[in-house]
Amino acid sequence: MAKSITNIEKRLPNQEEEDAKAVQQLLKAVGNQRQALLGLLDVVEELQKLGVIDMMRGMLKNSKDIGEIAIEQVNKPGAHRIIKNGMAAVQFVSQVDPSKLQTLLSGLTQGMDAAVEQEPGRKHGGFWGVIKTAREPAVMSSIAMMMRFLKGMGNGLKQPTR
């Protein structure tokens, strides 16, 4: 004879058992990853010494407030410009052919060296001196390069911006 019953007696030591089981599982996992965990603990110790952990805790616990402040700071016209310019610069760099840049930069370096270096015994040659110097092949190729640059830039400026 089994009457309908609805009482269920949960075993009280359950929680302890569950905890013990959880600890067992953890210990097993720790044992399996002993080497990696020891390394990690070392890193943690260093971070603790540097105060990084304290700082991270503070940031994480107040992440919503900090997020709001950060986003507020970033969401200003100046910051917008920095980001946009930064991205424009990055975009510019991404479009330049490294070998051309290399040529240009090495020319620039030599030019700078030449510019600041005083050739001993040579005086300013006056207007004619400049003309004369301009006829030197090295200077001519520099000027021709600049002309080509100006032409290219002009073409670029004529195209509508996005």
Place this chain on the structure above:
Amino acid sequence: MFSFAIRINDREFSSQPKQSILQVAKTNGYYIPHVCYHEQMGAIQSCDTCMVEVNGELKRACATETEPDMKVDSMTPRAKDAQLEAMQRLLQNHELYCTVCDNNNGNCTLHNTAEFLQVEHQKYKFEPKPYPPDNSNPFYRYEPDQCILCGRCVEACQDVQVNETLTIDWSMERPRVLWDNGLPIDESSCVSCGHCVNVCPCNALMEKSMLGEAGYLTGIPNEVLLPMIDLTKEVEPGYQEIFAISEVEAAMRKSRIKRTKTVCTYCGVGCSFEVWTKDRDILRIQPQVEAPVNGISTCVKGKFGWDFVNSEQRLTKPLIRQGDTFVEATWDEALELVADKLGGIKKKHGPESIGYIASSKCSNEENFIFQKFARAVMGSNNVDNCSRYCQSPATAGLMRTVGIGGDAGSIYDIAAADLTMVIGANPAESHPVLATRVKRAHKLFGQKLIVVDLRQHEMAVRADVFLRPKPSTDLIWLSAVTKYIVDQGWQDQAFLENRVNGIQEYIASLDRYTLEYAEKMTGLGQQDLINMAAMIHEAKSVCILWAMGITQHLGGTDTSTAISNLLLITGNYGRPGTGAYPLRGHNNVQGACDFGTMPAWFPGYEAVQDESVRARYEKAWGVELPGKPGLNNHQMVEAIDDGKLKAMYLFGEDMAIVDSNINHVHAAFEKLDFFVVQDIFFSKTAQYADVVLPAAPSLEKDGTFTNTERRIQRFYKVFEPLGDSKPDWQIIQEVANRLGADWNYTHPSELMAEAASLAPIFAGVSYERLEGWNSLLWPVAPDGQDTPLLFTERFGFPDGKAKLVPVEWTPPFEAGEQYDLHLNNGRLLEHFHEGNMTYKSKGISKKVPREWLEVSPELAQARAIESGALVRLTSPYGQVKVRVEVTERVKGNELYLTMNTSDDEAAVNYLTSSYHDRITHTPSYKEMGVNMEVLEATGEPPIPRNNHRFGNRVPQIGVRVEDKWKRSDYIPIPELIDGGNHSGQIDHQH
């Protein structure tokens, strides 16, 4: 059908006639951008992103039919400009913040198309719509600001689900999706089926369970999130960079959100879908076009009803009865006790003294191992499942006429039929996704629909012909219609001569079923019967669907037989679009029967009396098997009462609620010496147990289910079993091993392999062949060839011919004169059965908090009651106290009590009797008289007014994109691209 070649971008593809350019591209794995086109729904033509050049003209690839030698370009500057223009128009309605969007899971159609089209910047500024988000529905939200007005949701609601709630009013200044023409979702006719959410190509319609959960950044509070979106937009370098970041984020989500294919555990339709989970949280149910039964379709239970899996009420430890308390125990203690007691009782009283009740909610493999346990280990055929309560009469009726007790074809045949008849079934609520196929065929493709039922349910409202016979008289009108068809010479003579036995004897047996007799007995008019006969005669193909309205009667098997006879006489078997379709109620009630948890059948419907069959199993299992059919559910209860049955082992079945006349059943349970109940919840039945074993539901194990079509489908483990619960097959194996079985099944696939090796109809079934979305409809030949449509060549008898079986009408049970009202009962859409799983969903419980009694307006007036009244119903067997809903769904003295409760005061089976179908012992649940006593004439109505039953549908075909094209601000894309030269040439096919 001739195929021909077309060229797309200088590649050649083969096309079938009537295919669109986009279909040809898709079937060949070639990508043409598109957003609104949907593989299952076809061309909607609202987004314009699939513009291509066809022989030089810009056209929509989705709606342009291919022609031989057609030349299509999707990559020319003009085509690309057109596609980009279309995308820009969409983005005017949609704010791109993909990385912080919960829909950024790699499958966002809008994201992927915009990325493909290399959208760099917004051409038309995003303008918020002047409507707030609608969060009123418990399960999903609509965010107008993200809605691109593609119309997929409307198409799905109007023409796939055919609930006809959603529209877009193109005449509004800023159009939006509307529910019932502009109500909050929660107050509309929306049934929360999820179709609209399933097909939304972006995040406008989303499951609430996804919001703030799916992404790494989507949980950020709004105070931070909104400025972040502003910042991104302010400094945006172009969308391509944003897409790159969002792609990375989407890829990261893959390891966090698990997607597992499963098969629904509710009704017998057998929908399959992906379950998206994050740890133990279910984020969404995502159906896929590949799902063989349902495609993108779901119902409220399958889409949103899974909270039960993580319910705190789950059983997680074995329980042992000690005095008047259940005490938690270890598995060892519980299993030891079960083995000890069952072993002892078997020894003392013999193998016949124990009964085994299997579960139609559990897998094929679990049913297989359970019957093997009962037969091979315990030596008893006393094993049965809950099909005894529902579809056994249909199975029996089919077995004696066509030889196979399953649906004759698949859901595709039902959709393809010229005429569908629904008798004593309410598929729109009980088999919702299957019903959508009938509703769609009826709405769009001219399928005729006849509904015969006591209640005017949704299918009845939609039917071309709806008839209400007197209760329990279906056999008479079915036979009268059949007789009329024969009298007119409308029978399929060639079919009968070639394929059917017993014609003369059967036709002679119809003599008494004249139209006059039928009219007198059923209350249906003669002209109605003649019309019905004419419709059946004129239809090229007929499917008949039925359920408990036919089977749960004293003559349930005979009426099922009469249905099959009618189909045979008219030749409606063995061709596409024809056949008999008993609609199975549970996810695996078909499979439970198929895999042998029946007292007279081995797996695959081979009789236990058949010595050669028994010899095959005895050889395989190395034991001697009992050759006498065992007791069925009903006989087990009687045997307990008689003191012959001493113990029972039951799993996954709440017999104390779902059997009829449960006062009687409860008394029997109290007499058992030992009772083992295995379930996921502490059910009503468990209250009578001596040991309760905690089982795991489908999401926590592997296995297969077989749906109403005979389709076997795999489901995969999503979670580990909760607490100490275990999959049923493991528990059964452990019990068996303690009783000496020495089994070592490590995975359900091994059980399926064993079943396939023993039962010929499953010969070619294997887990490999069922991988992923693949499925098999039995019988399956050894080479894996399955049988979606039965009887194309032979019927299931040795000579291959069907049998016409004469049947006689059995008058229904009469409760007596003082019980003046007829009580009908059944399921409803939102809850499954008694609701032990669905009540765990807060959303479902909010929509439908309790059971109700439907009372006709006439009766309500006569008794001076209104919706909300409290009444007591009394039958000869018991009484219940329930609240009234006055509705025209029922008529006259007809009552309908929903069965979604296990409340002792309201469960319908306190009223039903133990009378049963004379052949199968299925209780005659549908035959009861009651009297009604008014306790309170008014009160709170049992159905909240924001239930879909009080909504007002807005039927229309599709999203009416022509109305969009007529707007003054709509410029056809070719016109814009070519400056007006091509106006008038776009493809207005709709």
